[in-house]
Amino acid sequence: MTDRGGRACPVLAGGRGASAIYVDIASAFTSWSMARSMTGIRESDMRYDSIEIHFMSGTGNSFRAAAWMAERAKERDADSRLCQIVKFTEGKEPRAGSFELLGMVFPTHAFTAPWLVIRHALRLPRGRGRHAFVVATRAGTRIASIPLPGLEGTAAYLVALILLLKGYGVRGVRGLDMPSNWMSLHWGLNSINSRFIIERAKAGTASFIDAVLEGKRVFRGFIPLVFGLILGPVSLGYLVVGRFFLSKLFFASETCTGCGLCARNCPAGAIRMSGGGKPRPYWTFSCESCMRCMGYCPEKSVEAGHSLGIILYFIATLPVPYYLLSALGDGIASGISFPLVLFALKYVYILVALFLSYLLLSWLIRIPLINRLFTFTTLTHFYRRYHEPDTALRDFWVGNVKG
Numbered sequence: 181m182t183d184r185g186g187r188a189c190p191v192l193a194g195g196r197g198a199s200a201i202y203v204d205i206a207s208a209f210t211s212w213s214m215a216r217s218m219t220g221i222r223e224s225d226m227r228y229d230s231i232e233i234h235f236m237s238g239t240g241n242s243f244r245a246a247a248w249m250a251e252r253a254k255e256r257d258a259d260s261r262l263c264q265i266v267k268f269t270e271g272k273e274p275r276a277g278s279f280e281l282l283g284m285v286f287p288t289h290a291f292t293a294p295w296l297v298i299r300h301a302l303r304l305p306r307g308r309g310r311h312a313f314v315v316a317t318r319a320g321t322r323i324a325s326i327p328l329p330g331l332e333g334t335a336a337y338l339v340a341l342i343l344l345l346k347g348y349g350v351r352g353v354r355g356l357d358m359p360s361n362w363m364s365l366h367w368g369l370n371s372i373n374s375r376f377i378i379e380r381a382k383a384g385t386a387s388f389i390d391a392v393l394e395g396k397r398v399f400r401g402f403i404p405l406v407f408g409l410i411l412g413p414v415s416l417g418y419l420v421v422g423r424f425f426l427s428k429l430f431f432a433s434e435t436c437t438g439c440g441l442c443a444r445n446c447p448a449g450a451i452r453m454s455g456g457g458k459p460r461p462y463w464t465f466s467c468e469s470c471m472r473c474m475g476y477c478p479e480k481s482v483e484a485g486h487s488l489g490i491i492l493y494f495i496a497t498l499p500v501p502y503y504l505l506s507a508l509g510d511g512i513a514s515g516i517s518f519p520l521v522l523f524a525l526k527y528v529y530i531l532v533a534l535f536l537s538y539l540l541l542s543w544l545i546r547i548p549l550i551n552r553l554f555t556f557t558t559l560t561h562f563y564r565r566y567h568e569p570d571t572a573l574r575d576f577w578v579g580n581v582k583g
C-alpha cells in the first residue's frame with residue numbers, strides 16, 4: 181500500500197512483525213503506581229506535555245472529536261499530535277514514542293471496535309505506565325427534535341482493556357454521540373440535525389478531555405457496556421463474517437468518473453481501481469465498511485447494493501453446495517469427532533462464494549443496463565450522503581499510523 185499523502189506518525193516509524201502482538205499483564209497491575217513514580221506528580225496536579233491521539237475515522241466524526249481534544253490540549257500548552265490509523269501492510273511495527281498521554285478515538289461498528297482499531301491497539305508499544313484515554317464515537321440521531329443516543333457496547337472498554345493489559349494507565353473512557361454514518365442502512369442525517377448533535381458532542385469532549393488533563397479519572401458507559409456484552413455474539417459475528425459481507429455490497433454506479441479518489445483515501449487500502457479506459461473501484465475483503473468512500477465520493481456514485489446483497493446472500497448460502505458441504509462436514513466431524521470442521525467448511529465456502537460471485541458481478545456491472553438495474557434497486561441511491569461537515573478528505577492525512 182502506498183502512503184497516500186500523509187507523513188508517517190513519529191510513534192510508528194520503526195518496525196517489527198506480527199509477533200510483536202503482546203500484552204503486558206504485570207505492568208497493567210502496576211501501571212498507575214509506575215506512572216506516579218515516573219512523573220513524580222500528584223494526581224490533582226497532573227500535566228501532560230505531549231499527547232498523541234490515534235484516530236480511525238470513516239466519515240470524519242472521530243477525526244473531529246480527536247481534533248477538538250488535540251486543540252484543547254494545545255490551549256493548555258501541551259504538544260498534541262493527531263495520527264490516523266491506516267492499514268498495517270508494510271511490515272512495520274509501532275515503537276515507543278515520546279508521548280505522555282495516548283488517546284484512541286474511533287467509531288463503533290456493530291457494538292464494538294472496528295478490527296483495524298483492535299489490531300492497532302494490540303500492536304502498540306508497551307505503555308510502561310504512560311497514560312491513555314479512549315473515546316468511541318457512536319450513532320447519535322435526532323427524531324422530531326428528540327436526540328437519541330447510539331450504543332457503543334464493548335467498543336471503548338475493549339480497547340481500554342487492551343491498553344491496560346499493555347501497561348497503559350487508562351484515565352478516561354467514554355462513548356460519544358456523533359451523527360450516525362451507517363449509510364448502507366439508512367439515509368444520512370440532514371444538516372440541522374447533524375449540527376445539533378455535533379455541537380453537543382463538542383461540549384461533551386471538552387469536559388471529558390479537561391478532566392483527563394487535570395488528572396481526574398472519567399469512566400462512562402457502563403450501561404452500554406452491559407448491553408454490548410449481551411450483544412457480544414452480534415459483534416463477534418460482525419467481526420468474523422459481517423464486515424466481509426458488507427464490503428461486497430459496494431459498487432460504483434454509472435456516474436463514476438474513475439477518478440480514484442475513493443481508492444486513494446481508503447484507510448484500509450481496500451479499493452482497487454480496475455479496468456482500462458475508465459477504471460472502476462473494486463472492493464476487497466480488507467474493507468472495514470467505514471463509509472468514507474460512500475460519504476465523500478464527489479459524484480455520489482458509491483452504492484451499497486441491497487438487491488446485490490440479496491443475490492450474494494443466496495449464492496453464499498446456495499442450498500445445493502451448502503447442504504453438500506454440511507453433509508460432508510457431518511461425515512468428517514463424526515469420523516474425527518471435531519464439530520468445528522463443519523463450521524469451517526461452511527465459512528470457507530461462504531467466503532469463496534462471495535469472492536467469486538462479487539468478482540463476476542463487478543464485471544457484469546460494467547454493462548450499463550445491469551448497472552442501472554442494480555443502481556435503481558438499491559436504497560442508497562436515494563439516500564442523503566453524510567460526512568462530518570467541517571472535515572475534508574485531506575484533513576485525515578495529518579499523519580498515518582499503520583493499524
Ligand SMILES: Cc1cc2nc3c(=O)[nH]c(=O)nc-3n(C[C@H](O)[C@H](O)[C@H](O)COP(=O)(O)O)c2cc1C
Binds near residue numbers: 238241470
Ligand atoms: C458498519 C457500521 C456499524 C455501526 N455500528 C454502530 C453501533 O453498533 N452502534 C452505534 O452507536 N453506532 C454504530 N455505527 C455508527 C458510527 O459508529 C458513528 O456514526 C460514528 O460516529 C462514525 O464515526 P466516523 O465518521 O469517525 O467513522 C456504525 C456505523 C457503521 C458504518
Ligand code: SF4
Binds near residue numbers: 478479
Ligand atoms: S466511485 Fe467516486 S471517488 Fe471512486 S472513482 Fe468513482 S467517482 Fe471517483
Ligand code: SF4
Binds near residue numbers: 447469473
Ligand atoms: S472501501 Fe470504503 S468503506 Fe471500505 S474501508 Fe475503504 S473507504 Fe471505508
